[in-house]
Amino acid sequence: MSKSKLTQSVHAGSTGDTLYGGVVTPIYPSAAYDYESEVLYPRYFNTPNQKVVVQKLAALENGQDGLIFSSGMAAIMTSMFAMLRQGDHILFQNDLYGGTHHATLSELNRYGIHYSMVDTDDLKMFEAAIRKETKVIYIETPSNPLLKITDIAAVAKLAKKHGLITIIDNTFASPVNQNPIDFGIDIVTHSGTKYIGGHSDLCCGAAIASEKLIAKIRASALHFGGSSDAQTCYLIERSLKTIVLRVRQQNKNAMALAGFLQAEGKIGRVNYPGLKDHPGHRVARKQMPGGFGGMLSFEVKGNPDQFLRRLKLIRKAVSLGGVESTITSPAKTSHAKLTAAERKQVGISDKLLRLSVGIEEVEDLINDIKHAL
Numbered sequence: 107m108s109k110s111k112l113t114q115s116v117h118a119g120s121t122g123d124t125l126y127g128g129v130v131t132p133i134y135p136s137a138a139y140d141y142e143s144e145v146l147y148p149r150y151f152n153t154p155n156q157k158v159v160v161q162k163l164a165a166l167e168n169g170q171d172g173l174i175f176s177s178g179m180a181a182i183m184t185s186m187f188a189m190l191r192q193g194d195h196i197l198f199q200n201d202l203y204g205g206t207h208h209a210t211l212s213e214l215n216r217y218g219i220h221y222s223m224v225d226t227d228d229l230k231m232f233e234a235a236i237r238k239e240t241k242v243i244y245i246e247t248p249s250n251p252l253l254k255i256t257d258i259a260a261v262a263k264l265a266k267k268h269g270l271i272t273i274i275d276n277t278f279a280s281p282v283n284q285n286p287i288d289f290g291i292d293i294v295t296h297s298g299t300k301y302i303g304g305h306s307d308l309c310c311g312a313a314i315a316s317e318k319l320i321a322k323i324r325a326s327a328l329h330f331g332g333s334s335d336a337q338t339c340y341l342i343e344r345s346l347k348t349i350v351l352r353v354r355q356q357n358k359n360a361m362a363l364a365g366f367l368q369a370e371g372k373i374g375r376v377n378y379p380g381l382k383d384h385p386g387h388r389v390a391r392k393q394m395p396g397g398f399g400g401m402l403s404f405e406v407k408g409n410p411d412q413f414l415r416r417l418k419l420i421r422k423a424v425s426l427g428g429v430e431s432t433i434t435s436p437a438k439t440s441h442a443k444l445t446a447a448e449r450k451q452v453g454i455s456d457k458l459l460r461l462s463v464g465i466e467e468v469e470d471l472i473n474d475i476k477h478a479l
């Protein structure tokens with residue numbers, strides 16, 4: 107099979123209809139299978155539609171195997187718990203997706219698992235936080251909502267030196283733009299609710315890794331039970347066939363919008379790794395060969411609420427990665443639980459807005475923003 111992502115996105119894993127010769131994989135909703143051979147069962151993560159999606163994702167991420175989950179959090183927490191036991195320590199980069207941050211704070215200590223959250227800007231500091239109990243390093247790049255870049259290859263090298271497992275949340279980049287396994291990362295997770303689904307109409311998650319590590323995660327996953335059903339898997343397969351087209355258009359639109367915003371007097375700081383003056387630009391160029399993604403954030407100089415109210419095309423909504431452009435105020439959504447002082451410390455002002463760029467005509471998006479300003 108061709109290595110081209112465009113071809114893989116359409117063909118990898120898809121079986122077609124072998125009974126009638128149809129070109130599309132049928133939906134196999136059965137939750138009861140003959141037990142004489144391998145027992146297929148949705149919660150065993152081995153039903154036909156689950157397998158198709160996993161093969162497509164593994165192909166797009168250059169991984170050997172994977173698991174498709176009911177949500178991104180199911181993928182993240184199951185992967186994490188599968189690698190850890192009581193007394194272990196896990197090292198996180200400190201700017202994490204809100205859900206992962208809260209899950210860590212509220213769950214890990216209860217199971218006797220210790221953690222630290224450390225900035226990855228200075229990898230010497232990051233390395234200094236490794237203890238003899240440390241088993242896992244967990245990173246996320248580009249980060250939410252400031253689009254900070256962590257050097258994936260450098261972290262993977264550090265982990266190998268200390269014999270640690272690495273997990274990355276690759277949601278923001280999507281498998282089209284960034285393949286962390288190529289840079290030495292062990293486990294790649296996704297909130298498939300975002301770019302993988304791509305139409306803001308389904309919830310799923312994924313983990314992609316070596317066959318050996320996936321077998322280990324699967325052993326825990328069938329206990330925790332966060333599996334995905336056949337109908338959703340069918341929709342995911344359908345979505346994946348256009349992920350390369352969608353994300354390439356989103357990359358292009360986001361790059362154009364970032365340039366426009368930077369030149370616009372009524373806009374303050376613009377955070378987009380594709381911009382030459384972004385502090386992570388050089389690293390991003392190396393580790394995001396497919397493009398810099400469809401996510402960016404910026405500060406408005408005027409009243410952010412008024413700006414948001416005036417937008418007509420760009421919808422005010424949480425979540426991201428859909429074909430439609432959406433915008434959020436991190437201070438009011440993902441980071442609402444932090445105090446104003448805490449937000450200031452991490453660089454998230456009340457004027458910061460996060461834009462998930464869709465596949466619309468970019469001139470229409472620019473005009474919408476111009477009008478709202």
Ligand SMILES: *Cc1c(COP(=O)(O)O)cnc(C)c1O
Binds near residue numbers: 177250275299
């Ligand atoms: C949305 C998101 C998650 C959580 O995924 P769900 O599908 O909502 O469970 C994890 N990480 C990132 C970066 C996300 O954007």
